[in-house]
Every structure is written in C-alpha cells, then in structure tokens.
Amino acid sequence: MAFTAPIGTEEERNTGQVWPGTWVDATPYMTRYALGYHTGADLNNNRPRFDADAHATVYSIGDGKVTYAQLVSKKYWGNLIVIDHGMVDGKPLFSRYGHIETMVIKRGDIVKAGQPIANVGNGEGLFPYHLHFDISTSTQLSTLPTYWPGNDRQGVKHHFVDPQAWLRSQHVAESLPADDKVSTDSHNTENSRPVDVPQRPVWYVTAAQGIAVHKSPSASSEKSGALPKGTKIFISENGVKNEELIWAQIVDGSFKDGWVTRGKANQSETYLSTNPPR
Numbered sequence: 001m002a003f004t005a006p007i008g009t010e011e012e013r014n015t016g017q018v019w020p021g022t023w024v025d026a027t028p029y030m031t032r033y034a035l036g037y038h039t040g041a042d043l044n045n046n047r048p049r050f051d052a053d054a055h056a057t058v059y060s061i062g063d064g065k066v067t068y069a070q071l072v073s074k075k076y077w078g079n080l081i082v083i084d085h086g087m088v089d090g091k092p093l094f095s096r097y098g099h100i101e102t103m104v105i106k107r108g109d110i111v112k113a114g115q116p117i118a119n120v121g122n123g124e125g126l127f128p129y130h131l132h133f134d135i136s137t138s139t140q141l142s143t144l145p146t147y148w149p150g151n152d153r154q155g156v157k158h159h160f161v162d163p164q165a166w167l168r169s170q171h172v173a174e175s176l177p178a179d180d181k182v183s184t185d186s187h188n189t190e191n192s193r194p195v196d197v198p199q200r201p202v203w204y205v206t207a208a209q210g211i212a213v214h215k216s217p218s219a220s221s222e223k224s225g226a227l228p229k230g231t232k233i234f235i236s237e238n239g240v241k242n243e244e245l246i247w248a249q250i251v252d253g254s255f256k257d258g259w260v261t262r263g264k265a266n267q268s269e270t271y272l273s274t275n276p277p278r
C-alpha cells in the first residue's frame, strides 16, 4: 500500500517529502507539553503568512475505512477523524486527524490514499490553525477514538509511533492528480460504472545534463544507461526516497525496470517533469 503526507499541495506531496513544502511539525512525537506527551505531530504552515494553513485540505494518508468522524467537543479535539488502514507490516494501522474544520467524509466511508477528507481547523478558535495528526499501530483507536494518554508515557509509546519516521519508512508516495487515478472502489459493486483506465502521464527529463538509469534506487548502484534532456519516459506511480533523492522505476520502453531520480527530496533540484523542457 502506498502512503502520502496528510497535508501539502499535490505538487509538494509529489516530491515525497514527509512534511511537504513549508509545513512544519510544531510539537514532534513524544514532546512533553501542557497536555502530557504528544502522540503525533502538530502540522503547521505559517508561510508566506501566519496561519497560511487555515482551511487547507487534509488527505487520508492511505487506503482505508473511516471508523470515526464527528465533533468530540468544542474543547481540545473539535472535529476528529480516525481511519483504519487494516494490517500494515503485520500490525494494525490507524491514522487520526484532529481540530479539523469541515469534514468531507463520514463514518463507514472507504477512502483512498491522498483523498481529501477535511480542512485544517483551529479547534473552534482554541488554537492557531494546525492539524493534529497521529499514527497508531494498535487497535486502541478502533474502540477509543479519542484516546489521549496524557502523562502516561508508556501509553503513548505503546499505542503510537513517530508519524514522520513511520511515513518515511513507508517511502511516502507521490500521488497522481485525481483524474489519473484508477477507480478501485470494490465496496461499491452495485453501482456499476465503466472502469476508469488510468491515463499514464508522460514524464520528461528536464536536467540539462540528462540523467542516468540505475539498476536499483541508489546513486551508487550499477548504471544501465543515460537519458538526455527531453527524453520521454513512463515511471511508476510510487516514489521511493533514498539518499535524499526521490527515485522512480521506469515502467515501459527499453530501460523498463531501471531506476531514475526525479529530484532531490528537499525539492532543491528536479530532474524530471510532466511538462516538457523549454
């Protein structure tokens, strides 16, 4: 299963950065503060101005089922969403999104990775705008969606993981524009409709010096070829982060299965684009 950042523009999330663009985590996992030990991340974007994150779209980090979506209280949580992603790497996986404003999904809905689910709120005016986001690898949130361990440090460690490290370990995927996604809502079979055939986007090599094709997603791996600027290629939907670069696998043509770098993970350089080079 591919996972994506819960916030950021399409373009920012396409870079594979865990906290994309100018988003920052104001209260990293296990930070001790007024409410105890923090269970996850407080995602803020204050650039180019304070509260630039107000009403920003919140995305489901992965495919799953909404198990909770309602107003908890006007204090602290505000609106809260919990999504059950099933078993991942042999453990249950739940993601939780707090202080949100509008919710565009409801309990029982099946969601896809990168699907909009809500807008960033300010907890009914209690906080600056931000998204409280955490990841649980136990089933605690299925029965106690508002579970907050507070000063119970072991409770935090037992039920929650560092969401940044976890997402990074899953090679946060790029997401294609919604129009290019295959509709695979198998839970909706009575609603017969034509199968959407994905429009595979063409990517162009935009690096002036061209790029190398590698046998694995590592700059030190063996090279199998070189692609000059302007070459058209088809690459995998999922990006893989390695050595501060985002790698993608070629899915068609003479270099099929080879790996190329799309750009630096920190967005300082890009080597591929869906727009042809000038």
Ligand SMILES: [Zn+2]
Binding pocket: 027, 038, 040, 041, 042, 131, 132, 133
């Ligand atoms: Zn928080």
